[in-house]
Amino acid sequence: MSNxxxxxxxxxxxxxxxxCALVAGKQVAIFRTLKDxxxxxxDNYDPIGKANILSRGIQGSIGDALVVAxxxxxxxxxxxxxxxxxxxxxxxxxxxxxxxxxxEVAA
Amino acid sequence: MSKQRIVVVGNGMVxxxxxxxVVTSEHADNYQVITFSEEPRLAYDRxxxxxxxxxxxxxxxxxTTEGYYxxxxxxxxxxxxxxxxxxxxxxxxxxxxxxxxxxxLVLATxxxxxxxxxxxxxxxxxxxxxxxxxxxxxxxxxxxxxVGVVVGGGLLGLEAANxxxxxxxxxxxxxxxxxxxxxxxxxxxxxxxxxxxxNLGVKVHTQxxxxxxxxxxxxxxxxNFADGSFLETDMILFSAGIRPQDELARKCGLELGQRGGIVxxxxxQTSKKDVxxxxxxxxxxxxxxxxVAPGYHMAKVAFSQIQxxxxxxxxxxxxxxxxxxxxxxxxxxxxxxxxxxSKSYTYSNDVDEVYKRIIVSGDNTRLLGAVLVGDAEAxxxxxxxxxxxxxxxxxxxxLILPSVDGAGAVMGVDALPDSAQICSCMDVSKGAICCxxxxxxxxxxxxxxxxxASTACGGCAALVKQxxxxxxxxxxxxxxxxxxxxxxxxxxxxxxxxxxxxxxxxEALLESHGSGHGxxxxxxxxxxxxxxxxxxxxxEDAHMxxxxxxxxxxxxxxxxxxxxxxxxxxxxxxxxxxxxxxxQVAKEFNLYTKITGGQRVDLFGxxxxxxxxxxxxxxxxxxxxxxxxxxxxxxxxxxxxSTWCRYGVDDSVGLAIDIxxxxxxxxxxxKLKFAVSGCTRECAEAQCKDVGIIATxxxxxxxxxxxxxxxxxHADLFATDLDTDTLIKYVDxxxxxxxxxxxxxxxTSVWLENLEGGLDYLKKVIxxxxxxxxxxxxxxxxxxxxxxxxxxxxxxxxxxxxxRFSHFINDSARDDNLVYVxxxxxxxPATDEERIPSVELEEEPALA
Numbered sequence: 001m002s003n004x005x006x007x008x009x010x011x012x013x014x015x016x017x018x019x020c021a022l023v024a025g026k027q028v029a030i031f032r033t034l035k036d037x038x039x040x041x042x043d044n045y046d047p048i049g050k051a052n053i054l055s056r057g058i059q060g061s062i063g064d065a066l067v068v069a070x071x072x073x074x075x076x077x078x079x080x081x082x083x084x085x086x087x088x089x090x091x092x093x094x095x096x097x098x099x100x101x102x103x104e105v106a107a
Numbered sequence: 108m109s110k111q112r113i114v115v116v117g118n119g120m121v122x123x124x125x126x127x128x129v130v131t132s133e134h135a136d137n138y139q140v141i142t143f144s145e146e147p148r149l150a151y152d153r154x155x156x157x158x159x160x161x162x163x164x165x166x167x168x169x170x171t172t173e174g175y176y177x178x179x180x181x182x183x184x185x186x187x188x189x190x191x192x193x194x195x196x197x198x199x200x201x202x203x204x205x206x207x208x209x210x211x212l213v214l215a216t217x218x219x220x221x222x223x224x225x226x227x228x229x230x231x232x233x234x235x236x237x238x239x240x241x242x243x244x245x246x247x248x249x250x251x252x253x254v255g256v257v258v259g260g261g262l263l264g265l266e267a268a269n270x271x272x273x274x275x276x277x278x279x280x281x282x283x284x285x286x287x288x289x290x291x292x293x294x295x296x297x298x299x300x301x302x303x304x305x306n307l308g309v310k311v312h313t314q315x316x317x318x319x320x321x322x323x324x325x326x327x328x329x330x331n332f333a334d335g336s337f338l339e340t341d342m343i344l345f346s347a348g349i350r351p352q353d354e355l356a357r358k359c360g361l362e363l364g365q366r367g368g369i370v371x372x373x374x375x376q377t378s379k380k381d382v383x384x385x386x387x388x389x390x391x392x393x394x395x396x397x398x399v400a401p402g403y404h405m406a407k408v409a410f411s412q413i414q415x416x417x418x419x420x421x422x423x424x425x426x427x428x429x430x431x432x433x434x435x436x437x438x439x440x441x442x443x444x445x446x447x448x449s450k451s452y453t454y455s456n457d458v459d460e461v462y463k464r465i466i467v468s469g470d471n472t473r474l475l476g477a478v479l480v481g482d483a484e485a486x487x488x489x490x491x492x493x494x495x496x497x498x499x500x501x502x503x504x505x506l507i508l509p510s511v512d513g514a515g516a517v518m519g520v521d522a523l524p525d526s527a528q529i530c531s532c533m534d535v536s537k538g539a540i541c542c543x544x545x546x547x548x549x550x551x552x553x554x555x556x557x558x559x560a561s562t563a564c565g566g567c568a569a570l571v572k573q574x575x576x577x578x579x580x581x582x583x584x585x586x587x588x589x590x591x592x593x594x595x596x597x598x599x600x601x602x603x604x605x606x607x608x609x610x611x612x613x614e615a616l617l618e619s620h621g622s623g624h625g626x627x628x629x630x631x632x633x634x635x636x637x638x639x640x641x642x643x644x645x646x647e648d649a650h651m652x653x654x655x656x657x658x659x660x661x662x663x664x665x666x667x668x669x670x671x672x673x674x675x676x677x678x679x680x681x682x683x684x685x686x687x688x689x690x691q692v693a694k695e696f697n698l699y700t701k702i703t704g705g706q707r708v709d710l711f712g713x714x715x716x717x718x719x720x721x722x723x724x725x726x727x728x729x730x731x732x733x734x735x736x737x738x739x740x741x742x743x744x745x746x747x748x749s750t751w752c753r754y755g756v757d758d759s760v761g762l763a764i765d766i767x768x769x770x771x772x773x774x775x776x777x778k779l780k781f782a783v784s785g786c787t788r789e790c791a792e793a794q795c796k797d798v799g800i801i802a803t804x805x806x807x808x809x810x811x812x813x814x815x816x817x818x819x820x821h822a823d824l825f826a827t828d829l830d831t832d833t834l835i836k837y838v839d840x841x842x843x844x845x846x847x848x849x850x851x852x853x854x855t856s857v858w859l860e861n862l863e864g865g866l867d868y869l870k871k872v873i874x875x876x877x878x879x880x881x882x883x884x885x886x887x888x889x890x891x892x893x894x895x896x897x898x899x900x901x902x903x904x905x906x907x908x909x910x911r912f913s914h915f916i917n918d919s920a921r922d923d924n925l926v927y928v929x930x931x932x933x934x935x936p937a938t939d940e941e942r943i944p945s946v947e948l949e950e951e952p953a954l955a
Contacts, residue, residue: 007917012910016652017659019911022918030916034614034652035624045924050939051668052914052924056656060626062592069627071656071664076627 004097004104013039013103018068020044020055023107028094029055030103031068031079040079041096041105046070047089054091113413114199114209115142116189116355121386121402122215123150123170128410130179141182141207143189143199146238149173154399159242160270161808161824162789162801168239192359194379211381211413214356214369215406218349218387218397223258227320232327232342236267245344249274252341254326256280258317259347260287265431267346268309272432273827275804279310279338281330283347286313291427291438295455296478299462303434303481312338349397351388364390373419375409383409396423400531407534424494424531428479428486435483435867440493441466441476449475454507463507465489472499474506487570495527520573529574530567535560537574544578551575552860568865590851591628594621598776598851602636606847611641612649631655632851635738638774639846640887642894644901646908657736660912661898662718665711667925667936670718672698672710673735674725675771678745678763678783679706688728692721699933705742705780707733712934714921716913722899732899734772738852740779743767744792748785748802755785757802762831763791766800769835772895773842776849776858780814794822797855798838803827807834811841811869812859820856823866826874836885840873843884 007021007030016034020027027044044052049072057068057077062085067076075086082091095106113129115122122142129138144150151168159168176183184201191200198206220235222228232248235241249255255271257264260282271278280287286297287304301311316333323329326339351368353361362370362378368390375383386402387395396402401423411418428437444451448469455462461481467474474492479485485506492499492506500506525538535558543557551568554575555561561568588597594616596604601616610616613633617625625633634653638645645651645658657663662670674689689708693700699711713721722732735741743766746752748759763783773779782793783800793799799810805828813822826837849858862868871877902908914922926942927934 012916014648014651019916020914022915022920027915027922033624049666049668051666052922053656053664053668056659056664058627058630058655059624059652060593060630061624062626066624067626072666072668074627 004095004099004106006099006102006104008103010098010101010103016059018055018057018059020052021103021105023094023105026094026107027052028105028107029068030096030105031055031059033059033066033079039096039098039103040066041094041107042068042077042079042082043091043094045091046072046075047091048075048084048087049073110139111137111210111413112139112141112208113211113213114207115140115213115215116199117215117217117352117386117388118142118144118146118150118183118185119215119217119386120150120153120170120399121217121406122213124403125213125215125385125406125410126176126181127171128406130181132410132414134414135179139180139182141184143184143187143201145186145188146240147186148239149176149183149185151239153237156236156239156242157266157270157273159239160246160273162787162794163821165239167821189355190358192355192382194359194382197381209381211383213409214377214382214384214388215386216352216355216388218395219352220345221348221350222345223317223347225317225320227328228343228345230320230328233320233345234342235345236263236270242270245270245342246274248342249276252276252327254279254340255342255344256330256338256340257344257346259345260284260311260313261290261346261348262288262427262429262431263349264344264346265304267344268304269432271342271344272307272309273803276342277310278308279312279340280304281315281317281338282311282313283316284313287311288436288438291442291478292436292480293443293464293478295453295462295464296436296438296442296480299455299460299480300431300434300436303460304432307432307434309432349387349395351390351395353388356384356388364393368395371405371420373408373421374412375405375420376412383412385409391420392422394422396425398423398425398427400424400534403532403534424490424528426486426490426493426531428483428490435479435481437477437479437483437486437489439477439479439486439489440474442478444476446475452504452507454509456509465503465507467499467503471503473497474499474503477507484569487567491523491527491529491570495524497522520570520577523574529570530558530560533559533562540571540574541578544575545582549575549579549584550861552857555860569863572863588850590632591626593617593623593625593629596620598632598636598853599848601633602639602847605633605636606640611637611643613637613653614649627655628851631658631738632776634658635774635776639891642772642774642891644896645898646902660715660718661722661732661736661902662713663736665936667712668922669712669714669925671735672713672718672721672725673703673707673733674730675733675767676707677767677771678743678760680745680760680764685728685730688725688730692724696721697934699935703735703742706744707735707742709735712927712936714914714925716919716921719903719909719912723903726897726900726903731771731897734898738775738778740767740770740773740775740781742780744780744782744796746783746785746788746790748783752785752790754788755802756804757785757807759783759785759791759800759802762800762807766835766838769892770838770842772898773846773891775842775846777852777854779842779855795819796822798822798841800834806830809834809837812855814854814856816854818856823859825866825870836881837873839888840881840884841869843887844869844872844880847884 013032015032018031029042029044031040044054056071066079082093150170187201189199190202220237255276256279257268260280268280319331323339327341330338356369369384371389377384385405408418408420426439444466449466451466453464464478466476477489527537548554548557561571589595630653701709703709743763745759745763749755779797781798782791782796784791784793785802795813795815799822801808807829808827809825810822811825926937928937
């Protein structure tokens, strides 16, 4: 995991929302949780709705799992694993971190 | 086995009910049904006929369709009257000479309106009130008349008077008896009803016998009365009762009653083998039943007998509850106290204009009858006590006296037997409702769908709810309405918490009243509640994460991840210059362009990063966001109204624009659509909207809680003849009350269906301000209106917010997943198959 890439300022990812970044040709959805302000990164492509829109979904929790709901057809994807709760399908997850007020992604 | 052939003569409500019983039975395949109708259309709802004047069409009133009959292999012949019966060959013969054989014959020929034998009763503009054709004739006559008289002050007569009044005529009712509704009401009830109706501007003349109708001086006609007085009028509606339509039976020698009516026994059989009679043409025990419920019961009995069943007709309860000219009236059982030895209790209140009287047996143990005028809430309880011969409470006074603590004397539904008929129109028993609850129907909407209870006149709604609630409690079902796992509250409760505790953010609410992190159910709901009460800019950092993608990006997400752009075009009125701007923007950004059903222009296929540029151009040209994305007020559709239309009676465009500007941006549990029509022709289709307004000669008529879409519902007439200020006041209150109390994503139509007390309760809250909330609701609306901002204008002026509209936070590249195909000269998203050859060919430079 050496290919960290700076993508935006920390402030650009408002808690409880997501943004999309282009990292090594991949569309990566980056989220910050509302309560503990942790960052997560998933692929931006929703394999069910077949569009690049996951970064625009609403975050939340189902039981203990932190999830994002796809804005298209509302399936939930786990932020930590990319696993879809309703269908037997997953999206890739990526490493993300904060360094000196900047968000970095390894994809 | 060959099919039995059933011929049904007459396709009115009862004839249709019989056919419906056949085709929905499990043995439907054993029967071939053919029906004849003298009228040019299949069965329609005669009970609701007067709605034809408030904008319902023949289609709205229809009880069935030709398609339904075709699908169920029911043969039907319209506009061909059966004129003869050949019992020997078992055939019916029609006016056109058609002969059809039958195995079983069902006569459902109904009744005709009685026209008293008054000289001059056959002139033009002397009409009856029975069929849709009659109503068309009345409409046409009313348009050429200023004054109208209804002869007959019974149920139908008062309905007819209502129709004339709605048509804007000076309306009179002339009644031979000393009081109105003499059959159903006693003296006290009739007196109060008269007083109330006179207050509505209808003039009532009782104890008048018309001797002749001659030419008038001021008006078209003059009616001379036996007492020497007279009345001038332009048109006359006869509504002096019905007579059984027994002409065919008489001609063919069936046994008739002394005063007409086809004699039937408990099996609904006539004097001829295999011939049945049902409904208003049938005479049972020397009685003609002029209500639809007994007719429906006869239809059921006749089919049971034809199938070899044992069901019998043994009389019917004649209790009725209705609203006449807006006045609640109900009559139960022996309303006149004719039973020997009976006693009565009367409650009469001149201040609130309420009259109630109950008649009980001499020993005070049984309820025999009741009359209610002005407040018919006790109807359900009284009717059940009477029909089921249940024990009376120790002090029968409690049944009609207003309770001081507001609890009301409600009879426990647990006391009712399972066989008790709760909905007499649709013949639904308490047992059937309990079964539906046990099978999972846990809302009033579900109960209506499954059992059909309360779907006709609705008089039993409160009782149905009580039965449902009681059964739910018995099943140990806690009626939980939690919005999701993060909040143990309903949307209404959350709204109250937010409002009372003045909570301004989701985080604060989650902290104080919730658990977990929230989700895509509670976040948008709370976002909507916060926006409804405080109306902050919804893209504040604290609110951003709550918004569904449509609100977050201020556009409507389409299937490929692009958005549609819909600027507000209030009332559908737009200048050529603005139209040109829309065209230019669409062309520049290659957007698919379509006119919406709400009279606006929808531009599709806008990519996230183009949205701010597009909106900058639109805002500069004077456009605002159309809120086409949110659960909020969408459009106010209008016709051109009196400005251009030959028939328009008021300025529907002006009102539509005012209303759209007033409520624009209002966040609500579900999207809201309005419309304003300039006359009763209703070109704006206001009656399928959440709020519909129709201009009349005397002001605005307000309709509420309609919707189109998946489960269409006609709006209910809420108030009539309003001036604009009162109209706005009611709409303000109505919208805020809905926003406060509805469930998440609950449309106004479903909200109303589930509202305890229904439309009457809503009227009390909004019009009579029974909860004392009026001023508060109006103030909340005023606050909302004062805080309005065009979200797009605010957004394009804020560089921080604009950052979020690039597809990538770190790159200006566009989404490479979007593929379009040109169809009918515009783009549309490519299908999966069309996407596969994704190699783009670049045009090669031509060789020099």
